[in-house]
Amino acid sequence: MKLYDHAMSANCLKPRILLAQLRLEYERVGVDIFDRDRHGQLARNPTKLVPVLETDDGAFIPESGAIMLFLAEGTPFLPPPGVDRARVHQWLFFEQNQLEPGLAVARFMKRMGLADHAPEVYKNRFNQGRRALDALAAGLADGRPFLAGDTYSVADIQVYAYAHTAGEVDLELPSAVADWVARVEATPGFVNDLEPIPMRESS
Ligand SMILES: N[C@@H](CCC(=O)N[C@@H](CS)C(=O)NCC(=O)O)C(=O)O
Incomplete structure (x- = not known):
């Protein structure tokens, strides 16, 4: 997996914490959020914002909440439906x-x-x-x-x-x-x- 990320962004901190607690390997890809050209790098994210998770299958998941729910599915970090x-x-x-x-x-x-x-x-x-x-x-x-x-x-x-x-x-x-x-x-x-x-x- 890849996490498109910025070190000063607390939105990006969220998946970094969860990935660490799940002990999952991933590659951090730093995005310069002040650089308009980042739109090439994040072309598949409609908002062009970070964080974005790229799965091993090549799917792009933007929005910190969506990334957290995706990663937590089936783990103790997400209670069962109810x-x-x-x-x-x-x-x-x-x-x-x-x-x-x-x-x-x-x-x-x-x-x-x-x-x-x-x-x-x-x-x-x-x-x-x-x-x-x-x-x-x-x-x-x-x-x-x-x-x-x-x-x-x-x-x-x-x-x-x-x-x-x-x-x-x-x-x-x-x-x-x-x-x-x-x-x-x-x-x-x-x-x-x-x-x-x-x-x-x-x-
Ligand atoms: N709702 C989004 C917000 C993402 C967001 O605002 N990311 C900021 C960094 S904290 C960003 O990419 N800013 C670049 C810009 O505004 O152009 C989430 O929770 O992931």
Whole structure:
């Protein structure tokens, strides 16, 4: 398998964590996401975004959530169909609708020196990220250790990826979220090789 990837992208961190925990061999293909010519490399992905997984059969699977569900099928990282599986889907959709559009964009804007150029946009994304972290804390309030219940799943990896970057935009994690982050990081085979986005001064 090949993972089309960027070292600073938390969307790409998600499959990297899962592939490591599943002990699957794969080739990492770095994509320069600032280079418009990457469209040749990712021509078979309609959005041209990373991550994309290329299977051994040559199929292209874009979208982090789709990659996670594909890789997790038949493993302990995805509960069987039923309520716990629905909880996994719930948090995957939440991540894409609420958490990622807030924190990923705020992180990118802040680190690239763009927040001062568009303060209203930055504030909007920052606030969306903060609300998403509060929602995550509320979701963890039932005392169960992981998002789909008692068992660690792809939902935890998917949501962890951006939740744990909150400090990069000076957002403090609610304590229930900080405790859950620590539990995720303590799972067997967990690796976090996300590279920080270097801080650029706004010009
Ligand atoms: N919904 C997609 C989002 C993917 C995405 O936004 N990838 C970013 C890197 S984090 C990218 O490729 N950006 C390049 C661009 O915007 O041109 C997913 O979850 O995989």
